[in-house]
Amino acid sequence: MSDSTTTEAPAQPPAPDADGGEAPKPSFVRTFGRYLTEANSVMVTIYSLVLAFLIGAILLIVSDEYTRSTFTYFFARPQDAWYASRDLIAESYTALFEGAILNFNTLESYQAGQADFGNLLRPLSETLTYATPLIFTGLAVGLAFRAGLFNIGAQGQLIFGMMGALIVGFSLDLPIWLHLPLAVIAGAVAGGLFGAVPGVLKASTGAHEVISSIMLNNIAALFLVWALGTTFLHSETKSDLVSKSVDESAVLPTLLSSLNPSLRVNLALVIGIAAAVFTWWLLSKSTFGFRIRAVGFNEHAAQTAGMRIGSTYTTTMAAAGALAGLGGAALALGVSSGGITTNTALDYGFSGITVALLGRANPGGIVASALLFGALKAGALSAQPDVPVDISTLLQATIVLFIAAPALVKAILHLRTPRGGLVTLEAKGW
Amino acid sequence: ACGEAPSDSNGGDNADASFSACMVTDSGGIDDKSFNESAWAGMEAAQSENDDIEVSYKESSNTDDYDPNLQASVDDGCDFIVGVGGLMAANVTTAALANTGVGFAIVDGSPSDASGAPVETENVYSIQFDTAQSAFLAGYVAASQTQTGTVATWGGMQIPPVTIFMDGFAEGIAKHNEDKGTDVQLLGWDEAAQTGTFLNSFEDAAAGKSTSDTFISQGADILFPVAGPAGIGALTAAEEAGDAVNAIWVDTDGFESTDYGSKLITSAEKGLANAVRDAVLAAYDGDAGNGTYVGTLANEGVSIAPFHDFDAAVSDETKAELDALQAAIIDGSLVVESPASPVAP
Amino acid sequence: MAVDTAPAPAPALADDRAPARHLKAGITYAVLGLLLVVVALTLLGGHTTTIAVDKTLTDATWAVPTLAVVLGLGAVCALAGAWMIAGLPQRRFRTASAVAVTAFVLALLFWAYSQEGTVFRAESILAGALFLSMPYIFGALSGVVCERSGVINIGIEGQFLMGAFTGVLVANITGSIYAGLAGAMIAGSLSTMLLALLATKYQVNQVVVGVILNLLALGFTSFMYDQLKKAEGFNDAFSVPVISWGPLADIPVIGPVLFQQKLFVYVGLVMVAVVWFLLYRTRWGLRTRAVGEHPAAADSMGVNVNRLRYWNVVAAGLLAGFGGAWFTLGNSLAFNKNMTAGLGFVALAVMIVGRWNPLGVLAGALIFGFTTQIARDLSAAGSSVPGEFLQMLPYAVTLVVVAGLIGKAKAPAADGVPYNPGDK
Amino acid sequence: MRLELKGLTKKFGSFTADDDIDLVVEPGQIHAILGENGAGKSTLMNMLYGILTPTSGEILIDGEPVSFSGPGDAIAAGIGMVHQHFKLVGPFSVADNVQLGREHTRGAGVLSAGAARKAVLDVSEQYGLRLDPDAICEDLPVGVQQRVEIVKALSGPETQLLILDEPTAVLTPAEITELLQIMRNLAAAGTSILFISHKLKEVQAVADKITVIRRGKVVAELAPTASESEMASAMVGRAVSLQVDKTPAAPGEPRLEVEDLTVVSDAGVKVLDGLSLTVRSGEIVGLAGVEGNGQTELARAILGLVRPDAGRIAVDGRDAHGRSPARRIADGLGYIPEDRGRDGLVAEFSVAENLVLNQYKDAPFSKGGVVDAAAVRKRAVDSIAEFDIRTQSPEESASSLSGGNQQKVIIAREFSRPRRFLVAAQPTRGVDVGATEFIHSRLVAERDTGTGVLLISSELDEIYALADRIAVIYNGRIVGEVGPDTPREVIGRLMVGASATPATPTDEDANGGDR
């Protein structure tokens, strides 16, 4: 998927017009220029970022009191406004970039021998850490999409996965090679069982999976609040509404903490990528995937060919739930192994919808767009308060908007239609 | 990796300030009309009091964000870092142990390890409040002011910083019933069973209003919402219900901080902003502190706000009784206990 | 060509309807009914359920023996189940299900209100329930108008936020609550305009746009909230007055519920009727439904599919924006970040529960409002059921209703499918 | 109206669907367009009706060049069209479908149901097209839906040019006769008509002029006196045999036994009402009947998609009760569904995937739950060669194929595995003469290998051409079983429920509570 190129754009937006004087290979320049002005998926992604960051720049200027004030006397001394805006924007975006990819200060210290290599990796580690749950929820939504189901319930599935993994994580006393896999599996099973409910309801009564999923999300969130208050789950030592912490033997090992203890990225990322590969394999190579896709595209033809629709719905939703449940396990046994709270799940399930759609319900695309979201989140977190959190939210929304709407980018920038036509997310009804 | 030069990458307002105080919020952000907001108010107060202090904050959306935010604050070269919320205690402790050159403070919590066990540190100042004491007085006032004999409280979520208010409130009412032979009922919180009415949200003011309407229809004429911004719903419910229904606010003096002063009999205050301000100023003076501050009636860290518009309505007799109760609490002859009370230092 | 020239009447199918059996549903209802009977006999002896009319006749209360009522309702539920098992005319199935579900839910209510200290304050509870169902009505009606013309609107939550924010802002600036309401509608409409444009002109996946719009609205309103917080007088609470219909408001039960409510309730109920009428009785409605069901058919008859969709979606935004104002102006509240608390998604569910029909939406919204109100009332009265489970009530009841009663809800066939003129 | 097309061209990307087409339709002329599936006929008509914009060329009406931005303009210019793919809003009533776009209102946009109903009745009265204005379209048999389409086209304000794109594909013989008569009447009154059909007899019977299109180009202009085989070879570009060669059947043991089958629809209507039928090995039984008399439900019940409320089905001597569709397919039940777009193909799947849609779990296409792509591809390559499926590659999506080729994919899928009994529902609907010839000969070859075949067709020609025995279905029952040489009149009468045959024990409106 082309989306993998996305993360490097913020630093220097490529100038669309390379009007260099000398042209040693005119044909190449022309081809390249043509490529740049064409609405192919790579360029659309790049331009989406550029456009979103332009809009973000305007918001930044508006929100910054000092810079805004320089505009009040713009006609008297325009350079003030210019310099203030330029500095503000450069600083803000550098801050985002530094939080998501590479911190230039750290780089300097590293080159000066003052910081270790691990320090340098921290922004990337954060990006990967935040991307991990999104890979799972994105896959959960994406897989269901392929069967024609709109799994808006990844949030609830993730919550149940979290609880399942947590319970096995603190209540059993086993060696790590047994405990950890069991806890991870418990997350998948809990999420899978919870995810199967809308599937079963749809198969048996026709109840729309969107309604049941929305209801179950709310039920799951409330159930978590209640469960955290019970003596079984509630921390024995802390009075806040936080769960027991999982045993050492069930904590997902970090991958890079030997380089630097603050590198939080853990085994869940590997599991996530494995899950993506597995989902890809499942969809494109297995008979189960064949059936899912057939049912998703045309349930009537699938049924006529002898496939059972109801059981496909149920199993697909269960599989999707298991994926989201793994995401929950990744949280409960990973970054939140010290105990989960009522908002550990954040909105990972809902973001999974955007991740899945942006990744065109394709495992590869889902991983790529989860990385984009992870980078935005990590960048936003570290760039505050220079970049207010709400601006980061807006920035995220605009980036996704443009990427999802190549036709819009094409229209705004007057790009050419590429040979194969525009690649738009395929639309599907309820 | 300690002792890095302060980076000058953030060109803030006090660009030439030499002391940087940073705050890491709990979820909710700095405008949660609750402890994050109060703590930030304290930070800003410190900055306006001393030009040489520059303050900044980082918001956490959940517990997973604490570590990176604390780490980023250290990396940004902060000299003093305030973590808000007991949930962050272990994270602040870990960061403090790793960065002994930086001062830390933890609001509503004390240094502890991941399992919650206390930890010895040299650079963590713990700021806690025994708000049961101020809520106790508020409960006593409520019991003295109710016409219907029924008052109500409800919370945002069943967590210690909330239930401690409700416990104190319940005990204040019980005290009034005992001393004055009244039979004032408290709806919404059963102190013995530790069960009650919670929205499970600090934001949903509309739900707060409808919950309050329900209490009013069940006869309550004084409402005590402990729910940050969602608590505003109780005030609008009281306003719509007319003169008969009033409320008592928490955390700050609601007469100043909300638009519903005329409906507020008093407030059970928690002097968070002052405590944070003092901590930052002390840290600037090189006295970052390593101990526990517990705000009480005695040190005026918690208090009951003035009656403002209700000054005439509250009888002198009641005022005298309140003074006596306050004195009794301060001298220890009256103990207000809540399971959520901070452990005495 | 040797062809039979005898008239070929449209084949009339035999119209003898066989009694249909619904084993699964029947057994479920029978078991639930019997369960109620057992519960009544074992737990409810001597209990009473108190019902009060609390606003018009403040001292009128009735104590009903819980045992007898629950026993009776349990029997009704079980009998409905038995009827289904024995076989019943197909067209009676819905009625029988409705009777069974209603009896079951009523029995639960009587049971719940038989606890010590609980009183069913009929007027407060019903009036509150009606008021609480309003955001769902507006949100779901907005969804209906969009989706009936084939555009999925998953961004109701965002439109709520925009309406809630702008309503208060405009009311503050102009000092008029009615200007605020208008502002809320326009704000809602502006945000759906983006959906309309992207869905029709740029053919973007509508679910994505909806999700993005929610995010944009959240970011935008939060951002503006911070900006405006710096100044005074942009975000003060305004309240919509209660409209009392004189003597009508004094009728017991009906009065406080229907004739002494805020503007939102009247507008909401009227809009249900209006949207229903527009949808099923006017040219616009016919075309709208055609465009949502089979755009190519509408196109081939000269209906400009994308233009109609565009304006419908824009108009739907007015409704959702008005519903957004409920959160602030309707509840006399100032704006607060993310104050809509996910109710936009519930409105989406209400729309589906209501089968994309305004009357169904009304029913779905009322179920939601009523159960929410009951949950709050029971919690306030000190029910022994944990508050979280009470709060689950509306969601659980919706699940039960959808699975047990509504069954398969069929979306408009072209819902969510962009229309390219020239496609087959 | 005089219509003239000059150099009309339509390109879809790099593919040219219509290439430089010149055509003239004189006022009052019935102008037939012939062509293979995918020749570009519908595309041409869609340009005329404003649905598609021509890539180049011009359309002249009465000498004036026109350009339509949408069907609205075409309607305003006096053009009406009956589309090949129904453009009916399923949940709408007939009246609503007819009034859509030109509603009858009582002012202020409020619909007048009465006026709409009356308008439908008026038009159907005038042309003898009986319709119930209040019937819901999706509940109507396709034949009736087609009538609704025709009424829609005729209800235009001043229709002077009527485009009929395969209007007869789903009509009964009697209805076809009627429609042809209506066309003649309209033409006589001055309306120009463009008529597309794959049924050459009709074209012969009604056309004033015939234009043949192949691969987007006009390849011939024929007079109505041209013979069927002349037309066929002009279309296909080679000689086509219109006669099916077959030897007398040699029926063996029963392969399908249906006894007293009753199916009650969700709406509570008995769609099959005690139907009994036996098909033996080595014979083709043709099931004739007006569509909507239970054929669909019978086929679905045989496959196991519909649960019988009473009665028994046995396939290949085995009671089918409790056997899932997958099981029945595995046991050798072949099934060609009547609605290929809905039930036959997954349009987004590749041709190769569609060719194994009901066999993907069997060896050699998968092992241990993993699909063997090479085996699937090999099957596709073989099938494409054997069944002459016109596709660019096995990986091409099925939706890119023309209707005839899509049908061949289904035929290939069913004929490439061992089977004992075959249900073929409307196997050549909308398929051109070349492909029809091919499918017919495959069906006969199939019979000759000993398979039992149930041929469900609403086209009597097809039934006559293939069936060894004819059963007539009416109102969910078999109302007569006759030999292949029974006169059309007799069958036609049975099809509409008139008791023409002495041996039928049915009296049409007996709705007993028999069970």
Ligand SMILES: Nc1ncnc2c1ncn2[C@@H]1O[C@H](COP(=O)(O)OP(=O)(O)OP(=O)(O)O)[C@@H](O)[C@H]1O
């Ligand atoms: N020998 C048998 N006799 C009778 N029924 C059988 C037999 N073998 C399988 N079935 C039934 O046939 C159906 C299809 O079997 P299969 O193993 O293909 O099921 P599946 O993989 O679960 O379903 P699907 O066909 O939807 O992929 C099942 O309902 C099974 O119970």
Ligand SMILES: Nc1ncnc2c1ncn2[C@@H]1O[C@H](COP(=O)(O)OP(=O)(O)OP(=O)(O)O)[C@@H](O)[C@H]1O
């Ligand atoms: N929107 C489109 N995009 C791309 N190709 C198209 C489109 N519409 C039609 N085609 C192609 O154009 C060719 C002509 O199609 P058309 O529907 O006009 O055939 P036809 O002559 O009507 O065939 P039939 O007899 O099957 O109805 C076919 O190959 C078809 O696949």
Ligand SMILES: [Mg+2]
């Ligand atoms: Mg065609």
Ligand SMILES: [Mg+2]
């Ligand atoms: Mg075609």
